[in-house]
Amino acid sequence: MTILFSNSIPDIQKAAQIITQGGVVAFGTETVYGLGADATNTTAVLKIYQAKGRPNFNPLIVHFADIDHVFQFVKKTELAYELAIKFWPGPLTLVLPQHQPCPISPVATANLPTMAVRIPNTFVAQRLIHYSKKPIAAPSANPSGKISPSTAQHVIEGLDKKIDAIIDSGPCHVGVESTILDLSQPIPTLLRPGGIPVEALTPICGPITIDTPIETKIIAPGQLSSHYAPSLPVRLNCQHLLPNEALLAFGPPISHHGLYCNLSVSGNLEEAAQNLFACLRFLDSEGQRIGVKGIAVMPIPQIGLGLAICDRLQRAAAPRSI
Template sequence: METKIYTRTQIPEAAAALAAGELVAFPTETVYGLGADATNEAAVKKVYQAKGRPSDNPLILHVADVAAVEAAVADFPDKARQLIKAFWPGSLTLIMTLKPNTFSKTVTGGLSTAAFRNPNNAATLALIKALGRPIVGPSANTSGKPSPTLAKHVYHDLKGKIAGILDDGPTGVGLESTVLDLSTETPVILRPGAVTKADIEAVIGSIENNQHHVAADEIPKAPGMKYKHYAPNAQVVIVPTPAEFQAALDWATAQHQPFGVLATDQQLAQATQVSAANQFSLGDTVETASRALFAGLRYFDLKPEIKLILAEGFPKTGLGVAYMNRLEKSAGQKYFSKDEWLMLYSNYTW
């Protein structure tokens, strides 16, 4: 299959491909999604096949307006209306209980709930409106790998597997949307994102955070909850504080193997023993780091000689909660510790 790159002027053609049961990747403000007509079960099954994704993993429904949600949910909570008014279009996904037989189990993962999002991207909103139906939209990447923030990332993973990619340039946020479960008595964040707990509580009052991951044998209620996710080919090791960065660089250098450094410009300035080709800048702030994280992980995937990536951590406050959630999953929770590293990894093999 030839994978076509669509521009904004070709949105009607991209919508026609979706209507015909084909897969079309689309841009959002967070990451690129892999689109299929949510009412076409055969098309939705192609999403799992293209990504290599377990079919128990539910898919987020991308909608053009609130009316599409009202038509699908059994009970529209007042809190949902308040949040929609405050954050849609935007990077907040809301889980609600469905009316019976609204979407297939292929969409919901067999659950009685579904996740809805109204993306803040004009091209994609026009695509959904042109189709006239919600589209499913998991991240447009091979399952478990870093999410795509550019059309070329999608093409790298899925060329020949999907009909097309609607290219609208780089995404703005860089991390997937916040997922809030409104089907429980107390709303709970299942996946952190750019819309923070404090942002949500300012609108609807107290909510909860869950552990942000599920065990391998559990059915997740939202995407990205598996323990290891967003992982590149190399082992990612998180350097938790700037004070430990030099020790981490010294240790990695002593292994006499090429390694990558994914860090802010301030920390990269210390990495004089690492070639520029094996460095990737996260900018200067957690906001720039969040936009650059997945692109950086993918950058090192193009370097098969790199078996280790030292990645800079941030405090778990504000957007740092979402950044560290993705980084910890990409690393399988592996942290560098100056006091423990040599003991724990003395037998580490590359």
């Protein structure tokens, strides 16, 4: 039975005790809900993979409470420290070489010499890490490949009875996962666009390489070509609807006569990011209920948070593995 906790201090402390005892707990961050376990405990980390049905070659992000703690585990380069001071706590994940020996479970890092690290920017996440006294490995709290959760109810729908507890932290205010920047190579490489726009990073980093990952060489979460996917097929950059399609709109909607959800009527990309996964979930579940055959998505500009939104939608529309 999965326990549902509130975001009160006593409940966060109870959840932290579950973490220290080797359990798994879902909790809200500013990006999406994460499924957390003690990153130093291999048995606990394996429970994350089992609950999600996640492939074990797909590494996890390890979450910390403060900057000094992060650099006890990974290399502290000048650039990494400058980015950390500017953007942490916040939705930026850095991939850096691990110190050796490293107490983090190799299962959490998929046996790679690097580690993906960040400091989340919510009270619940920070208190959970503080009270557990452990780095917490935490991917999104949903079945692998499916739509990420931005509320506790979304977690319940996907993982009820498969995990120990959920902390209801309220809705996530960023709504898409963290930006992942690989600093383990000479030139910074964007592995996943996310809550920090690339335009905010380049004044510090200079030129950033945009990675086109090959699935056999995954070095960070969110690089699978098919990911964040609803059950219904997704069609992108649509100027018109086909018969029996639901509409995911952005700005003034194209002509429609049926099921639709608007990410942002005003065309605001921050609002669209906040609403993305909830809208996809609504169209998918309601569409299946009434017999809709697919989801048509209006064009979204690939600037700022639009790059992250389009990345998630492209992966949602990608061919599915059998």
